Amino acid sequence: MTELSLIRNFSIVAHIDHGKSTLADRLIQLTGTVAERDMKTQMLDSMDIERERGITIKANTVRINYPAKDGHTYVLNLIDTPGHVDFAYEVSRSMRAVEGSLLVVDATQGVEAQTLANVYQAIDADHEIVPVLNKIDLPAAEPDRVKAQIEDVIGIDASNAVSISAKTGIGIPDVLEAIVTRLPAPKGDRDAPLKAMLVDSWYDSYLGVVVMIRVMDGIVRRGDQVKMMQTGATYRLDKLAVLTPAMKDIAELGPGEIGVFTASIKQVRDTRVGDTITTEKKGADKALPGFKPAQPVVFCGLFPVDANDFEPLRDAIEKLALNDASFSYEMETSAALGFGFRCGFLGLLHLEVIRDRLEREYDLDLITTAPSVVFKLHMRDGEVMDLHNPADMPDPSIIDHITEPRIKATIMVPDEYLGDVLKLCQDRRGIQLDLTYAGSRAMAVYDLPLAEVVFDFY
Structure with a gap:
């Protein structure tokens, strides 16, 4: 210790x-x-x-x-x-x-x-x-x-x-x-009930889900029965280790320490990032603050080039989702492209990375539809609907108003390109919030519609 x-x-x-x-x-x-x-x-x-x-x-x-x-x-x-x-x-x-x-x-x-x-x-x-x-x-x-x-x-x-x-x-x-x-030393109380923050989790084909934790208070030992405070699930710890990049087994972790455990967890979905882990008996009453579930913002359709590849694609997406809790998917059919999946991502780089991994690690040929965002339709009767696809747009006479996701973008740009960048933002329905200089570079802050940014903005 x-x-x-x-x-x-x-x-x-x-x-x-x-x-x-x-x-x-x-x-x-x-x-x-x-x-x-x-x-x-x-x-x-x-x-x-x-x-x-x-x-x-x-x-x-x-x-x-x-x-x-x-x-x-x-x-x-x-x-x-x-x-x-x-x-x-x-x-x-x-x-x-x-x-x-x-x-x-x-x-x-x-x-x-x-x-x-x-x-x-x-x-x-x-x-x-x-x-x-x-x-x-x-x-x-x-x-x-x-x-x-x-x-x-x-x-x-x-x-x-x-x-x-x-x-x-x-x-x-x-x-x-x-x-x-x-840098300061961490704080923590060894004798308090266990409070550990779930920092990350990934899927290992031999060990199941590996969970990385930072212990805030208390002690966690191999064999403890622990509880996830957000999902309410309980598990018994099979293995406790520290990473020196390789896993090195350890008997217990105390306050301020960072380590990993496995507990026969089958899916990364069950381990939410930012969750608080405590012991099942005599555990902590209050979770650590600041937990929020990951929110996909960019959506696109993934379809196999060959219709016979739909099953392999489904297996591949399920396996990838084991490893990435922030990636969401649901089935979708399209008149032109057949069966596929509508997937949600954290942003454009996340989309590219997932698509590359599906094509490489699972040897698939995919068609990716243009990335889009979700619009919210506020109906006259007070109902709120999510609109994923323009084809699903209901009769305009029953819609009161439509809202779209917007982002606050900070763009740092050398002087000589400032005019072009400002024009680009204006053309994309941007609203300028601020323009300042840092040395020889301008820093423009814009309120932009996400739909304009995910498509061809860069």
């Missing part, structure tokens, strides 16, 4: 390609968590598609032991979060599971749009934030300009930012020291 004062839990926040996964690799390598012979790049990205596109799709975790300069050995839990806006909910609950963040900014490019989106989530979760300037070995790096930009745009002090190069390994020991000295 680790002393609370010797635990540090943190995540890494960055824009795509600013070197988040490379920094995670270096931290794992320098502390000897993984043997040299087993080391590979993007250690925490396990899917082929993640490696190819160089993006993180699933939140991953690793436990690192670090002997610090003060003579103590600290346990560092790193949660590597996705940087893309479609997976914002995964990021938000990973943030709730840790106490601090490393804000990685590319010293050649400066602060970018997604850096902002994720940093605000970290500030919302009340994190201590340590700015890290990456890629300082490149000739184009401008650390002083980027520090000033972090202070202007995000509003956090960057005077003692750590300068590193994750590729060459410069400055990595300073990052480890900064984690230990500048």
